[in-house]
Amino acid sequence: MALQLGDIAPDFTQDSTEGPIHFHDWAGGSWVVLFSHPKDFTPVCTTELGAVAKLKPEFDKRGVKVIGLSVDGAGSHEQWAKDIAETQGTALNFPLIADHDRKVSDLYGMIHPNANDTLTVRSVFVIDPSKRVRLTLTYPASTGRNFDELLRVIDSLQLTDRFKVATPVNWKHGEDVIIVPSVTNEAAKALFPAGWTEVKPYLRTVKQPG
Numbered sequence: 001m002a003l004q005l006g007d008i009a010p011d012f013t014q015d016s017t018e019g020p021i022h023f024h025d026w027a028g029g030s031w032v033v034l035f036s037h038p039k040d041f042t043p044v045c046t047t048e049l050g051a052v053a054k055l056k057p058e059f060d061k062r063g064v065k066v067i068g069l070s071v072d073g074a075g076s077h078e079q080w081a082k083d084i085a086e087t088q089g090t091a092l093n094f095p096l097i098a099d100h101d102r103k104v105s106d107l108y109g110m111i112h113p114n115a116n117d118t119l120t121v122r123s124v125f126v127i128d129p130s131k132r133v134r135l136t137l138t139y140p141a142s143t144g145r146n147f148d149e150l151l152r153v154i155d156s157l158q159l160t161d162r163f164k165v166a167t168p169v170n171w172k173h174g175e176d177v178i179i180v181p182s183v184t185n186e187a188a189k190a191l192f193p194a195g196w197t198e199v200k201p202y203l204r205t206v207k208q209p210g
């Protein structure tokens with residue numbers, strides 16, 4: 001069965017551009033974004049890896065480690081990394097898993113045989129510090145992902161964990177948030193002493209905490 005939200009992210013050991021990765025040890029107590037690419041030396045992936053390298057300070061700020069994957073060997077990844085540095089104006093600054101035997105791709109269900117029986121689709125897994133899967137995304141090979149959206153979701157997840165708030169449609173950092181339904185008004189008084197707006201008893205908005 002496909003990995004589902006709340007599942008423990010499977011552990012693995014695999015080669016990477018930074019040597020063998022023992023995934024759970026590598027993740028430590030951090031949040032992780034694990035994302036796959038169909039293949040080395042492909043155009044969309046080249047732009048995505050450059051974009052993620054540029055966003056690395058934003059991931060760092062949120063305590064998130066990023067790790068890419070494609071189904072080629074480490075030697076191929078190293079050659080491709082030179083092209084990424086040359087064309088995207090930034091060098092890779094995070095590991096790229098060399099999933100030559102598709103061990104990790106199979107473990108995480110990154111190969112969708114009815115789309116392509118050898119290459120991975122564009123999967124994303126956001127994994128929290130307790131190793132639970134908190135987001136999955138699957139994009140087609142021909143569509144580059146929006147990594148700003150991924151940062152937005154991570155901000156939302158971290159707010160939920162820290163402050164028991166959810167985020168409304170199209171929420172952006174700094175905008176009002178929603179008190180989660182499991183928090184009673186009595187409990188909310190302690191959590192949000194400055195008060196909140198009750199649009200409906202089930203829709204209570206509050207300034208973004210933190």
Ligand code: BEZ
Pocket residue numbers: 038039042043044045046141142
């Ligand atoms: C790419 O990764 O660039 C790509 C892969 C398959 C189809 C189109 C683009």
